[in-house]
Amino acid sequence: MKRFVLEILSALVVIVAVVALCDHRRVFAQEERNNHTGKAWHYLYKYGEPDGGGVDVMILGNSHAYTGLLPDLISQTLGKRCFILAAQGVHMTDCFYMLEEALTVVHPQLLVIETYPLADYKQKELSGIDLSCQYQSFENRRNVWLKLKSTPDLFSLDNAPFAWSRTLRNHGYLFDSQGLIIHNLKNPHPPVYEDEEYLGRFITFTEGLTQATLDRYETEGPPVDGKDMTVGKEAEQALARIRALCEEKGIRVMFLTIPMYHLHIQHRSELEKNLAPYIGDTPWLDLQDPGYDKSFTEDCFEDTYNPNQHQTVRGAFISTAHLNHFIQQNKLLAD
Amino acid sequence: MLFNSFTYALFLPLVFILFWLPVFPKKKDVWQNTVLLLASYVFYASWDWRFAFLIALTTASSFLCGILIEKNRAKAGLVCTANIILNLGILAFFKYAGFFVESFRTLMSLFGLEVGGNLLKIILPVGISFYTFQAIGYTIDVKRGVVPACHNVLRFFAFISFFPQLVAGPIERASSLLPQFSTIRKFDFRQASSGVALIAWGLLLKIVIADRLGVYVDAVWKHPQAAGGLPAFLAVIFFAFQLYTDFYSYSEIARGSARLFGMELMMNFRRPYLSTTFREFWKRWHISLSSWFGDYVYIPLGGNRKGTARKVFNTLVVFLLSGLWHGASWTFVAWGFLCGVFLFFPDNLLKRNTSLKFLNPLVVFALWAISLVLFRAPTFSDALALFGALGFGNAANLNGFGLNLLELLFTVGMLVGLCLVERRCERKGNTLLQRYLDAPSAVRITVLALLVLFIVFMGRYGIGSDSRFIYFQF
Numbered sequence: 001m002k003r004f005v006l007e008i009l010s011a012l013v014v015i016v017a018v019v020a021l022c023d024h025r026r027v028f029a030q031e032e033r034n035n036h037t038g039k040a041w042h043y044l045y046k047y048g049e050p051d052g053g054g055v056d057v058m059i060l061g062n063s064h065a066y067t068g069l070l071p072d073l074i075s076q077t078l079g080k081r082c083f084i085l086a087a088q089g090v091h092m093t094d095c096f097y098m099l100e101e102a103l104t105v106v107h108p109q110l111l112v113i114e115t116y117p118l119a120d121y122k123q124k125e126l127s128g129i130d131l132s133c134q135y136q137s138f139e140n141r142r143n144v145w146l147k148l149k150s151t152p153d154l155f156s157l158d159n160a161p162f163a164w165s166r167t168l169r170n171h172g173y174l175f176d177s178q179g180l181i182i183h184n185l186k187n188p189h190p191p192v193y194e195d196e197e198y199l200g201r202f203i204t205f206t207e208g209l210t211q212a213t214l215d216r217y218e219t220e221g222p223p224v225d226g227k228d229m230t231v232g233k234e235a236e237q238a239l240a241r242i243r244a245l246c247e248e249k250g251i252r253v254m255f256l257t258i259p260m261y262h263l264h265i266q267h268r269s270e271l272e273k274n275l276a277p278y279i280g281d282t283p284w285l286d287l288q289d290p291g292y293d294k295s296f297t298e299d300c301f302e303d304t305y306n307p308n309q310h311q312t313v314r315g316a317f318i319s320t321a322h323l324n325h326f327i328q329q330n331k332l333l334a335d
Numbered sequence: 336m337l338f339n340s341f342t343y344a345l346f347l348p349l350v351f352i353l354f355w356l357p358v359f360p361k362k363k364d365v366w367q368n369t370v371l372l373l374a375s376y377v378f379y380a381s382w383d384w385r386f387a388f389l390i391a392l393t394t395a396s397s398f399l400c401g402i403l404i405e406k407n408r409a410k411a412g413l414v415c416t417a418n419i420i421l422n423l424g425i426l427a428f429f430k431y432a433g434f435f436v437e438s439f440r441t442l443m444s445l446f447g448l449e450v451g452g453n454l455l456k457i458i459l460p461v462g463i464s465f466y467t468f469q470a471i472g473y474t475i476d477v478k479r480g481v482v483p484a485c486h487n488v489l490r491f492f493a494f495i496s497f498f499p500q501l502v503a504g505p506i507e508r509a510s511s512l513l514p515q516f517s518t519i520r521k522f523d524f525r526q527a528s529s530g531v532a533l534i535a536w537g538l539l540l541k542i543v544i545a546d547r548l549g550v551y552v553d554a555v556w557k558h559p560q561a562a563g564g565l566p567a568f569l570a571v572i573f574f575a576f577q578l579y580t581d582f583y584s585y586s587e588i589a590r591g592s593a594r595l596f597g598m599e600l601m602m603n604f605r606r607p608y609l610s611t612t613f614r615e616f617w618k619r620w621h622i623s624l625s626s627w628f629g630d631y632v633y634i635p636l637g638g639n640r641k642g643t644a645r646k647v648f649n650t651l652v653v654f655l656l657s658g659l660w661h662g663a664s665w666t667f668v669a670w671g672f673l674c675g676v677f678l679f680f681p682d683n684l685l686k687r688n689t690s691l692k693f694l695n696p697l698v699v700f701a702l703w704a705i706s707l708v709l710f711r712a713p714t715f716s717d718a719l720a721l722f723g724a725l726g727f728g729n730a731a732n733l734n735g736f737g738l739n740l741l742e743l744l745f746t747v748g749m750l751v752g753l754c755l756v757e758r759r760c761e762r763k764g765n766t767l768l769q770r771y772l773d774a775p776s777a778v779r780i781t782v783l784a785l786l787v788l789f790i791v792f793m794g795r796y797g798i799g800s801d802s803r804f805i806y807f808q809f
Contacts, residue, residue, distance in 0.1 A: 001355065001522050007780055008531065014784040019791060132798055157342045162797060171792050175742040 019167050025188040027181060028170035030136075032191045036066065036202035037087045037140040039191075043198040044083060045142065048105030055106040056080030056333070059256070060095050060242075061114030063088045063203070067302075067310040068114070068258035070320045071199035077324045080109070080333060084200030087140070089133030092117045092238035097150040099242055101143045103249055110332050111246055112323070115257045115275055118239065120232030124156040131159065138163045205312040208299030209261060216305050217263040224264055224307045226271030231278050239278060252332055254283040258319055260309040261301040262293045285326040287319055295322070336381040338588045339541050339802050350374040350498075351595050355522060363519045368493045371516075371596065375496035379462075382502075386460040389425065394495040396421050397470040401477045401484035401491075415478040419471055426467045429457055434663030461807055462502030464660055468627055470495055473509040475631055482509045490516040499592035503585045503806040505603040505623035512600070520597030525772050528779065530594030532771055535786045537587035540580045542794035544749050546802060547738065548577035550795060551746070554736035556711065559720045564729030566736055567721060574711050575704035576750055579608065581805045582621070606757045611695035612685045613677040616703070624660070628653045651675040661710070666718060670709040677702055745793070 022028060032038065046052050057080055059065050065086040074082035085102050087094065095117050126134055138154060141147055155163050162169045173181050246253050257275070265271070268288055275286075287296070300315030311319060327333060336342050350370060359366045380387045400418035404411040427435075443449070473494075476482045485491040494513045500506075555562040555570035562570065586603035593600045603622050610616035617625045633653045639646040651672065658671020681702070685695050712718035734740040760767070771782060796802060 001524075003776070004522075004524050004527050007528070007776060007783075010780045011783040011787070014780070015787050015791070018784075018788055128799060157345070158340045161341050168791065169797060171794070172797070174792060175745070176739060 019165055022167040023165050026166075026184050026190070027188075028167045028173055029184050030166070030170060031180065035136070035140070035191075037137055039193060039198060040066075040083075040085065040087075040200045040202075041140050041142060042193050043200070044085065044102060045105055047081070047083065053081060055083040055108045057082040057110045057112065057327075058099075058102065058106070058108040059084045059086065059112040059114060059200075060099055061086045062090050062095075062117050063308075064116040064258045064310060065114040066200055066202045067205065068316050068319050069201070069323065070313075070316050071201055072197070073317070073320045074324055075199065078327060078333060082199060083108075086114070086200065087133065087137035089130055090117060090137050091119055091121045091123065092235040092242070093123045093153060094134060094137050096238045096241045096245070097146065097154065098137065098141070100150075100245060101141050101146050103245065103251075104143060104146070107249065108251055109334060110252045110254065110327070111242075112254050112256050113239075113242065115255055115279075118231045118235045118275060118278065120230045121234060122232075123154060123234055124159075135163050135169060139166065201316075203310070205302040205310060207303055208297075208312050208314070209301050210303050213303055213305055214263070214298065217261075220305075222264055222266040223305055224260060224266070224309075226265055226267035226269065226274070229271045230274050236278060254285070254327070254330075254332055255279050256323060257284070257286045257288045258311060259288040259292065259296055259315075261296070261298070262290065264301070264309050283326070283330050283332060285323060287322060292322070336378055337802060337804065338585065338592075339538060339796070342381070346374075346378065347592060347595070354596055364517070365489065367520055367596070368489050368516055371497060372489060372493040375493065375498040375501060378498040379496065379501060382461045383458065386463075389429075389460055389463070390466055390496055391492075393422055393425065393467060393470050394492050397474050397495070398485065398488060398491045400474050402486065404474070404477050405484035411478045415474050418474045422467050422471055426463055429460055429463055431659075431663045432457055438665070465504045465506055466495055466501060468506045468624075468660075472506065472627060472631060473513070476509050482513065485509075485513060487517075497593070497598075499589040500600055503582070503589070503804055504621075505586060505589065505601050506627050507600060507623065512598075515598050523597060526594050526597060528772055529768055530591040531783065532768060533587045533591030533594065535591075535783060535790075537584040537591060539786060539790050540584035540587070540753075541804070542790050542796055542802075544746070544753065545577050545581040545584060546800060547742065547746050547749075547795040548573045548580070549801060550737040551743075552577055552711070553801070556717070556721065559717075559724040562729075562732070562736060563724040564726040564732070566729060566732055567724035568726065569733065570736070571704050571708060571721070571725065573746075574707055575608075575700065576753075578707060578710070578805060579604070580753070585804050585806060606761050608700050608754070609696050609757060609761050610699050611692060613674070613682045613699060613702075616699055617678075624657070628657055632656060647679065650678055654678075664713075666709045666712050666715060669715075670706055673706045673709065677706070 044055070047055050057074060057078065059069060059071065059082065061084075063086065066084050069084060071082040071084050074080075083106075085098055087098065090098075095113075099111070121130075123134075134154060138147065138150075151160050151163065243253060255275075262268070265288070268290065271288060272286060275284075295318050296315060300312055300318060302310040302312060336346060353374075354367055354370045356366075376387050379390060396418055400414050403414045407414070473482070473485075477484045485494070490513070493516050494507075494509070497507075497512070552570050552574045555566055559567060583604045586600075590600045590602070601623055605619040605622065607616055607619035610619055633649055636649040636652060637645055638649060654671040654675030655668055656671070657674070658667040658669070661667045661671070681698065685698060688695060708718050708721050712721065734743050738746060756767075771779060774782070
């Protein structure tokens with residue numbers, strides 16, 4: 001028995017060592033050009049250094065947050081550094097763990113929670129692109145202990161190894177991206193970021209809605225139904241954890257709903273009704289409210305009929321202006 | 336819990352440790368069977384805990400019937416029949432209720448009669464066909480006096496639910512597996528090492544070959560018109576290999592897993608694609624099911640003892656049932672019928688072909704691959720669409736169905752490699768495993784590590800991959 005176990009363990013050590021070496025040498029790393037999350041964490045850690053200046057306003061969310069706001073404009077207007085901590089396609093459970101790690105390095109005064117990650121989802125049953133997004137967010141976090149702690153909450157047992165190893169996740173590059181593997185073999189070090197003021201904004205949509213898409217609203221109706229945008233139990237639990245964490249750290253919380261085009265979504269009041277119980281009496285800037293429709297014209301929105309519609313730079317500019325005004329009006333930041 | 340999942344990679348070592356724990360030396364067999372029984376129910380309940388009650392019911396009824404048959408030989412036939420009806424009733428309800436109702440409706444509509452009512456949506460319990468047949472086989476064997484009735488509940492429940500073979504076989508005979516639960520299993524280094532090697536080999540077949548073939552086959556079946564010509568032709572060949580490697584891999588992992596607990600399961604496949612006739616093919620393909628139908632259906636029907644016409648009839652009955660066993664659909668029935676026909680034509684010609692005998696495996700494979708179009712097709716019109724798409728043109732689009740050129744060449748290379756290995760084993764016997772076990776420890780460790788690393792780097796798994804075993808649906 002002893003000999004058998006020793007043999008199996010020896011083989012296992014060799015296997016794990018080879019995979020770990022490939023991970024360490026970044027042989028199967030994805031293209032860094034699109035890795036906004038890695039860049040965001042790099043700068044957040046930098047701001048958390050003793051002379052890094054910290055972060056005063058943190059915006060938490062997913063792609064709707066990092067495309068829908070201009071953090072440098074918020075920083076300039078409020079005189080406080082604003083940072084968007086957001087990863088593509090993640091839900092509230094991941095947002096909690098992102099925040100937990102972020103609060104080990106910075107201590108913001110105000111946390112703005114973008115409401116899009118408040119959805120009805122089953123974290124451990126994510127698949128396809130959703131799971132892929134979750135892997136990316138997880139991979140770019142740096143605190144190994146917190147990553148270990150969050151793994152059982154974020155991934156099923158079968159998916160957890162993929163979250164920890166890009167070799168397991170991206171081994172298919174051997175057949176379809178040999179150029180990238182060769183590039184990675186020649187450049188085994190993590191990307192070097194320029195010394196700039198990066199505040200977490202990513203992707204710039206410049207073109208607004210075209211007539212073709214507007215016509216589809218006419219003929220096909222809105223692709224999104226506010227009735228369907230319900231908040232699930234897991235989102236509720238994650239939100240409660242975020243609130244508790246903020247309370248413990250003395251951080252004020254507010255909610256922000258970045259809008260989609262008003263013809264893109266039907267039953268908007270249902271969306272508000274769905275979110276309201278979870279937000280309670282916490283300050284909430286709901287830019288999806290019909291009262292803001294005149295602010296957000298066709299050129300404020302990404303030209304897509306896809307349910308997941310983001311904002312253009314113009315849209316982000318307007319959303320930012322409203323947010324600045326809301327924060328000032330409600331005195332959410334100490335002088 | 337799939338064999339090719341990380342959950343199983345944790346589950347199996349955990350059960351292994353518990354099984355071999357040096358506890359209760361005087362009741363070692365009870366401990367070992369208890370561990371296996373609990374592990375098997377956890378394994379089965381991981382799909383749906385409700386199914387565990389179903390298998391418990393089948394097991395309990397077969398256990399009691401076995402004892403009743405032994406105690407009252409005069410009513411053995413009655414008790415045995417009652418148990419068969421009960422178990423086939425459960426199987427029929429869960430697997431065939433929708434099929435029978437739908438077929439009845441279609442039949443009535445031919446006479447202009449509308450049959451209303453909604454169909455129940457019944458979830459098919461995984462592996463129900465396999466353990467039901469195992470339980471029925473036991474009852475018949477007890478009635479025939481082939482095996483004595485088992486009086487030990489723990490042993491019997493562990494026998495029916497033994498997790499390595501629970502959901503996709505091999506369908507074990509009580510005479511072979513049940514006695515293994517009666518002994519104290521002692522750890523044997525060579526047996527356990529060969530078990531690990533079989534698991535690794537099975538995973539390679541599944542993850543590197545079968546799942547990759549599945550990508551191509553699925554893509555072609557999704558758009559048969561676009562795949563017209565060579566892509567459709569290749570998909571037919573690929574599916575024959577996908578089905579083989581998928582099911583063969585499951586059987587090898589099952590055998591390997593069992594060996595870790597000092598137990599032996601029967602071989603379910605013996606290089607079927609080297610068969611020179613269809614009769615030989617069915618002695619090499621899904622051996623446990625073929626022999627089950629042979630022993631419990633074909634022979635009781637009279638086998639080949641009652642003249643040619645009766646032999647043809649019996650054979651077709653067996654294969655029609657075999658088709659239906661595979662799935663509740665008329666395409667499976669048609670596939671079964673075709674397989675039955677192949678035993679008479681072209682088998683009679685193939686038997687006489689002595690000068691070009693080396694071509695026989697190709698003929699058998701080609702007909703088998705064509706018959707599998709019915710096996711794979713959800714409906715007859717899908718099968719016809721695929722048949723219609725077969726051809727030799729459209730070569731430029733060969734790599735347009737989920738696999739790029741490099742991956743396609745790799746896949747073909749793996750298949751050629753598999754065929755060469757099988758041919759070698761056929762000629763010289765399966766000495767590879769023997770050589771692996773006889774090698775020095777360092778060589779064994781290296782071979783095992785390389786095999787697993789090959790799977791890690793060359794396997795088709797992860798996001799978007801369908802890693803289920805085909806035979807789980809049966």
